[in-house]
Amino acid sequence: MTNLPGLVANLRAGDRRALAKAITLVESRNPAHLTDKAHLLDLLIGGHRPADTTRLGISGTPGVGKSTLIEAFGRRLISQGRRVAVLAVDPSSALSGGSILGDKTRMPELAISPDAYVRPSPAGGGLGGITSATAATITCCEAGGFDYIIVETVGIGQSETAVAGVTDLFLLLHSPGGGDELQGIKRGVMELADRVAVTKADGELLPAAKRAQAELRSALHLLRPKPGREPTEVDLVSARTGDGVDNLLLALTHQHTGLSRSGALKELRETQVRQQFEEAMTDGIRARAFRIGSPALRNKLQIEVEAGRKAPMAGAIEWLAHEPIQPTDRATEINAITLGVAEMTRSIAFYQALGLELQFRANDNGFATFRHGRNFINLEKNERPGSNWGRVVLFVPDPDAIHKLVVGAGFTAETEPQDAPWGERYFHVRDPDGHELSFARKL
Ligand SMILES: Nc1nc2c(ncn2[C@@H]2O[C@H](COP(=O)(O)OP(=O)(O)OP(=O)(O)O)[C@@H](O)[C@H]2O)c(=O)[nH]1
Ligand SMILES: [Mg+2]
Known part of the structure; x- marks a missing residue:
């Protein structure tokens, strides 16, 4: 992390090394530098029209x-x-x-x-x-x-x-x-x-x-x-x-x-x-378009195009038709973390002692929800011996699109996307180590 205001002050004062450093940063192709680059350029033009x-x-x-x-x-x-x-x-x-x-x-x-x-x-x-x-x-x-x-x-x-x-x-x-x-x-x-x-x-x-x-x-x-x-x-x-x-x-x-x-x-x-x-936006969208979606489908189409079985434009049209066009911000936020617990009453007491606000408690003591800022920590009676992992709930704009990606990449989801009585559309999938993820959006 560069001290950008310091760099800008030195550059304005005529320090050539600062100038060289600034140019190196704005020329960098490393995606990790994008934020610094943007911030630096804003500082440089800010209020100082040449x-x-x-x-x-x-x-x-x-x-x-x-x-x-x-x-x-x-x-x-x-x-x-x-x-x-x-x-x-x-x-x-x-x-x-x-x-x-x-x-x-x-x-x-x-x-x-x-x-x-x-x-x-x-x-x-x-x-x-x-x-x-x-x-x-x-x-x-x-x-x-x-x-x-x-x-x-x-x-x-x-x-x-x-x-x-x-x-x-x-x-x-x-x-x-x-x-x-x-x-x-x-x-x-x-x-x-x-x-x-x-x-x-x-x-x-x-x-x-x-x-x-x-x-x-x-x-x-x-x-x-x-x-x-x-x-x-x-x-x-x-x-x-x-x-x-x-x-x-x-x-x-x-x-x-x-x-x-x-x-x-x-x-x-x-x-x-x-x-x-406009050019920078177009380039950004293009770069993003190549990161999204199923590489498997793109590879398959590419092989068909190379072999002459498919016209290049037909391949592109097919790819565009199958790709979710805007899976930008796929995970907009981690909405909840669900922890597996052995004894509900004991755990509720613990989280209440931490000052968390209990929002919901199921009659059978199988499930409880605490508010944590705008998000939630849930407790769930552990049904899986040997692991206290519960679930991470990720809010996304389109759970069905993510479900398609998961299945398209050859993984098996635990559930189909469905509308839940608590007002969300969601599906569950386990990662290779058994961590369960839930992709959801509010209905
Ligand atoms: N006679 C004559 N030769 C020149 C003149 N200007 C440049 N040259 C010669 O032309 C050659 C190329 O000059 P440069 O200034 O390096 O040309 P350039 O267009 O910058 O070359 P690149 O950067 O390699 O594309 C050199 O050998 C120079 O000495 C001129 O006004 N008269
Ligand atoms: Mg030259």
Whole structure:
């Protein structure tokens, strides 16, 4: 259990280790960390709307010059008094085991500057995937006082959409090569771009860069600009010589200021958090759906699908039809514990001495009920020599659904679900060691 308020205080005070620790927590895929994660993020955004931050996404094929340009941007931004965080989102890192992006050797100054923070980000995998993981990391960086967030991602399609979903502006970098390479860019990625820049526009690559710029301009002409936005510009830039870097950064700043002034930025960020909320919920439901229900049925259907005896969609429909769709909160509470007792009168005296309120006592002294808060402790005359175990009564929304699960998994229930005279529907089942459980709901 982490001291979250302490962590947040240190993070806000600018402690980099606290920032690293917070990011590690929000990136964690361990389900045991979910509560802490949620609490931390709430503390971080609570009452502290990031005043004036810029979130810039930069994408492009491997080696196009992203990190080198980010270093050049970062140096300029820091000299303007900004504090820069660079997050590298690598969708392949789950496979390759490491991030090729955010390579600190390409950002030597940022890597050591007290006003910069460079961090490779994992591909996500928690609730909401890459998008939510990156959004959470951005929240940590902004709370830590970084006001210019650059998210670098490699251009392979899926990750750009994710990055565009958490940034204010999206800059697509293109290499000086044209033709085939241009064909390779997915139309969807072009549409995401708020600005395109051809990199390495220096030395002998300059003519090729200019040709690529012209080709990109005509390609972009065919795309309609995003509503309320200017047509996408194509710039030439060389991080090596510095040509075009200031202009590109200035143009991005103008675009950002424009979004901010018109109110479009506020709207965009609202849309983004709404989408993140929905994605995280969908992921949560999906994860839950795979935990519920009878694995036996799913395995059986899967084997039939694999063998070609059943259509995949038919298998899914059958599974959905057989699964209780909402067995969430299967056990809503332990309603009662029933203890086996040898001598009822002696035991009643004991529990009364403890101050428990006797609610019911059967005439034959076979059963008694004590109230314990909102729940009950029952005593039952022990009919089973050798064990004083009685029963645990679990309240659930649908005892019949649980009964189906029990029987479907090959266990035998002691009773069928039935309506009892005391106003509950219930059934009894014994665990492998003979502990009797009762699943019930109020009628
Ligand atoms: N000529 C020239 N070369 C550059 C320029 N910027 C980067 N490079 C070179 O291009 C190569 C890749 O640069 P990076 O900045 O690491 O590219 P990247 O897009 O971050 O690469 P990944 O993170 O691996 O996808 C390096 O060898 C750089 O020296 C530039 O402006 N001009
Ligand atoms: Mg890089």
